[in-house]
Amino acid sequence: MNNISIIDSLNDAQRLAVSAPNRAMLILAGAGSGKTRVLVHRIGWQIQVEGLSIHNILAVTFTNKAAKEMRGRVEDLLNISAKAMWIGTFHGLAHRLLRRHAKQAKLPDTFQVMDSDDQFRVIKRLVKSLNIDDTKWPPKQVMWFINAQKDEGIRAKHMVESGDVYQRTMLQLYKAYEEICNRSGLVDFAELLLRAHELLRDNEDLLTFYQDRFKQVHVDEFQDTNTIQYAWLRLLTEGKDNLFVVGDDDQSIYGWRGAKIENIYSFQSHYPNHQVIKLEQNYRSTSNILKSANALIANNDARMGKELWTDSGDGELISLYTAFNEQDEAYFVVEKIRKWVSEGGSRQDVAILYRSNAQSRQFEEKLMTTRTPYRVYGGLRFFERMEIKNALAYLRVMSNHHDDASFERVINTPTRGIGTKTIDEIRLLAREQELSLWQAAITLISQGQMTARASNALKIFLNLIKSLGEEANDKELFEKVKLIVEKSGLVELYKKEKGEKGEARIENLEELANAARSFDFDEANEEKLNELDMFLAHAALESGDMQGDDYEDCVQLMTLHSAKGLEFKLVFLVGLEEGLFPSQQSADDVARLEEERRLCYVGITRAMEQLYITHAESRRLYGKETYPRPSRFLKEIPAEFLQEIRIRANVNRPVTASTSRPRTSVQQVGTYKMGQRVSHVKFGEGIVLQMEGEGAQERVQINFQDVGLKWLMLSYAKLQVL
């Protein structure tokens, strides 16, 4: 391959970006303008033309999926193996640095990565253990506070205590949380980034080493970086201006989790020699779709300014459908999909995009009844499932006895007679003497002040973990997993669970052993660290692709957020109503409204050929009928690009049908009559209100004069008819 062919297939702007001299570059890449293409070819250019080795390249993305895709495309372009190239997510790369230099990062070699669920549990427990009212200080909010500080690079020690109760309490919790994490060797997602930043900042030799190594640093989705991520990038490229970032300010939709569009602006002042290149030619959508998107986003004030264009034709107008209610909306969409498929369209090219997950249900129901295969994105991923997290927690405690979060998770799962009281005692002792829960448990046993029963149960648990550790010691990773699954009692626990749920859980546990077997240790670990720890980190950092095993031709259902980066021939943008989209919570904040508008912009620009936008005149929300106004975004799309679809003449508005749900039949004829006055030995006099069940299961609900409503089993309660 020669120089020409690397840039041969590119348009002028793309070519300019790819072949630019080595200096700070800001590529403003609109939707569908070939952003990944530019990144991949830029890397190719660095290697082919500038003569860099793959070891000199650093490429950062936000998702594992994007990282994987980029690596694959680099390999295809250059026809080489890019295994050794540092392409990864911010978190993945930070993790790699911390493992390599754990000591300098002041972390134990065996530190563990917590996912957000782990973090939440730790914080929840912390709030409780400090006797702080968790209704006034919800753990979720505490977690949000702590993460927000870390995203800004602020440690507890940097914060000055003010008289403010809120700030004081949060700070107290932040401090205590840091202590727990340090003691247990736990690192949450935000900590990975913060710690990696501090590692480079405080170790000059390391920083110089990596600065020299990475001759070119590439960043995807730059508009989504937060403060600490950007600070980390700046450290690595300090004084060298070798930062190549690609982003789109109009697609910044993660402000709510700390992303700073401002980074795009600061980039320009931090790197005065930078060059900006706009990619505005779109290769995805028809002109009508693009013009609508342009018109919509023009209503935002905070933008750098960019207008997408295409040289493909106008295409069809955007269809707007006003539904009676959410049922009708779903009916309309599914009928259109059926038509599309019957005309030879592929279901995979169709997406239904909504603002919030709760909206998926109505579409699922309609798709189900018409037997249209579909797939919903989002939801629990493999490594986030309860049974998997439990098994992993066993592995963690085995690997590190002082991992309090995992210890607590499994100490009584499955139940082994260690109740809240015992656990509270362990926690108390641990807190008082600053021990890990494991150490506290041992101390507690040796003090011999517990009941024999509790002490025995605890001993059994500790011995289980110890003996599992010994037995697993020289075994292969997947055998360790198998051992845990078998001996922990989890399988027995889930066997008892009724229905198919338990079965599925057991299958998942088996799948976990398979995952361990196929875990590519060498790939994930150039540093030859403990295989089990690497596997656990892998589980936290890549919670597993969504059910990727489904190869059937499916209609795609997802939120607008998860649709970013994807494209579909036929797109349905549903629920365009005030309060829903834009969301109620964003209604009175200009900045948040602009983010909602960008979200809408993302939605529109997903469509390649046809776009349907729908809204409903009435919608059942939180169990109540609402009559929302059409979304303001609808008015922002010029009428010339819209065509209104006429409401069908025969409307099947489900007046009573939808509201009447099947009721469980209530046994009307029983021993007692409704309204019958009865008397109970303990509860006194009352009136029979309801009855259900038969024979030994027969129950009555009675409104007692003194104690109010009660359900009583007839076979136990001795009632006297008055």
Add this chain to the structure above:
DNA sequence: TCTTCCGCTTTTTTT
């Protein structure tokens, strides 16, 4: 210890 009931909340999601 396990089950049931009551009341409360309700965006978006990756790592």
Add this chain to the structure above:
DNA sequence: AAGCGGAAGA
């Protein structure tokens, strides 16, 4: 509506 968490009952 529905799911979740806490509290109370079996």
